[in-house]
Amino acid sequence: MLQNQWISTIASTLRAFDPISDTLDILIISFAFYQLIQFARKSRAGQLVKGILLIVVFYGLAYMLNLRTVTWVLNNVLTIGFTAAVVIFQPELRRTLERMGQTTVWAGRLFGNRRADPSLRGVWQSAVVAICDAAEQLSDTRTGALMVLERNNNLEEIIRTGTPMHADVIPEMLGTIFYEGTPLHDGAVVIRDGVIVAAGCVLPLSNNLEMGKDMGTRHRAGLGMSENSDAIVVIVSEETGIISMAKNGVLIRRLDRQNLFNLLQEEIVPPEETTETRVPTLKNLLRKGGAKSHAKAE
Numbered sequence: 702m703l704q705n706q707w708i709s710t711i712a713s714t715l716r717a718f719d720p721i722s723d724t725l726d727i728l729i730i731s732f733a734f735y736q737l738i739q740f741a742r743k744s745r746a747g748q749l750v751k752g753i754l755l756i757v758v759f760y761g762l763a764y765m766l767n768l769r770t771v772t773w774v775l776n777n778v779l780t781i782g783f784t785a786a787v788v789i790f791q792p793e794l795r796r797t798l799e800r801m802g803q804t805t806v807w808a809g810r811l812f813g814n815r816r817a818d819p820s821l822r823g824v825w826q827s828a829v830v831a832i833c834d835a836a837e838q839l840s841d842t843r844t845g846a847l848m849v850l851e852r853n854n855n856l857e858e859i860i861r862t863g864t865p866m867h868a869d870v871i872p873e874m875l876g877t878i879f880y881e882g883t884p885l886h887d888g889a890v891v892i893r894d895g896v897i898v899a900a901g902c903v904l905p906l907s908n909n910l911e912m913g914k915d916m917g918t919r920h921r922a923g924l925g926m927s928e929n930s931d932a933i934v935v936i937v938s939e940e941t942g943i944i945s946m947a948k949n950g951v952l953i954r955r956l957d958r959q960n961l962f963n964l965l966q967e968e969i970v971p972p973e974e975t976t977e978t979r980v981p982t983l984k985n986l987l988r989k990g991g992a993k994s995h996a997k998a999e
C-alpha cells in the first residue's frame with residue numbers, strides 16, 4: 702500500500718518534470734550547495750555546518766518517529782542557531798559575498814577592471830622589476846618587508862591606516878621605506894596602479910592555524926590580506942630573508958628573484974592590448990562621453 706503510494710508520487714513528479722526549468726533549478730541548487738560546502742571547508746564554519754547537519758538528521762528522525770517535543774525543541778534550535786550563525790560568521794559571509802561579487806573578466810572589463818587595463822601595462826612592468834630587485838636586496842640584508850599589490854578589490858580602508866604618499870616604485874624607495882629606523886618601516890606598503898600610495902599600513906591578521914612556527918606576524922598579516930581581498934602580497938622575512946608571495950590565502954614560499962618575477966608578471970601585469978582585449982569599459986565610455994560633451998561646451 703505504502704509502496705504503491707510512493708510509486709505514484711514518483712510517477713506524478715516525473716510527469717510534472719520540465720526539462721528546462723527543472724534542470725536549471727537542479728543546477729542552481731547544486732551550485733549553491735557546492736558553494737556552501739566550499740565555504741564550510743575553507744572557513745572556521747566547517748564544524749558548525751557539520752553540527753547543523755547532525756541536528757537536521759536528528760530532526761528528520763524525530764519527525765518520522767512523531768516525537769513532538771523533540772521536534773519542537775530541534776526546530777527552535779535550528780531557527781535560533783541559524784540567526785546566531787549569521788551573526789557569528791558575519792566576517793566570513795561578508796568575504797564570501799565579496800568574492801562572489803568579484804567580477805568575471807568580461808564583467809570586470811565592462812565596469813573597469815584594473816587588472817585588464819592595458820594602459821597600466823608599462824607602469825606595472827617596471828614596478829614588478831623594481832619590486833623583485835628590492836625583494837632580492839632586502840632579503841640579502843635581512844630587512845623585513847611587506848608589499849601589497851592592489852588588484853580589483855579596493856584597499857582604501859587599508860590605505861587609510863597608513864601614511865598616504867605618491868611615489869614611483871623603485872628599489873631605492875622600497876629600500877628606504879623598509880630600512881629599520883625610518884618612521885615608515887613598520888607595516889605594509891600599498892601599491893596601486895604601479896605607484897606606491899601608502900606606507901606603514903596595518904593589515905588584517907590571518908587565523909590560519911597551519912602556518913609554520915618559523916613565521917612571525919609579518920607573514921600572518923600578509924596572508925590575512927590575501928584572504929580578505931584579491932591583492933597579491935610580497936613578504937620578505939626579517940629573520941630568514943625568505944621571499945614569499947601570498948595570494949587568495951595561500952603562501953608561496955622560498956621564491957628567488959626569477960620565480961617572483963614570473964609570478965608577478967602573470968598575476969599583476971595587464972595583458973598586451975590586442976583587438977580582442979580592446980573592449981570599451983563602462984568607465985572609459987563614460988569618461989569619453991564626458992570628454993566629448995566637455996569639448997562641445999568649449
Ligand SMILES: Nc1ncnc2c1ncn2[C@@H]1O[C@H](COP(=O)(O)OP(=O)(O)OP(=O)(O)O)[C@@H](O)[C@H]1O
Pocket residue numbers: 845847886887888889902903904905906915916917918919920922937938939940941
Ligand atoms: N597587522 C600588521 N600589519 C602590517 N604589518 C605588520 C602587522 N603585524 C606585524 N607587522 C610587521 O611585522 C613586523 C613584526 O613582525 P615579527 O617580529 O612578528 O616578524 P619577524 O619576527 O620579523 O618574522 P618574519 O619577518 O620572519 O615574519 C612589524 O614590525 C611590522 O612591520
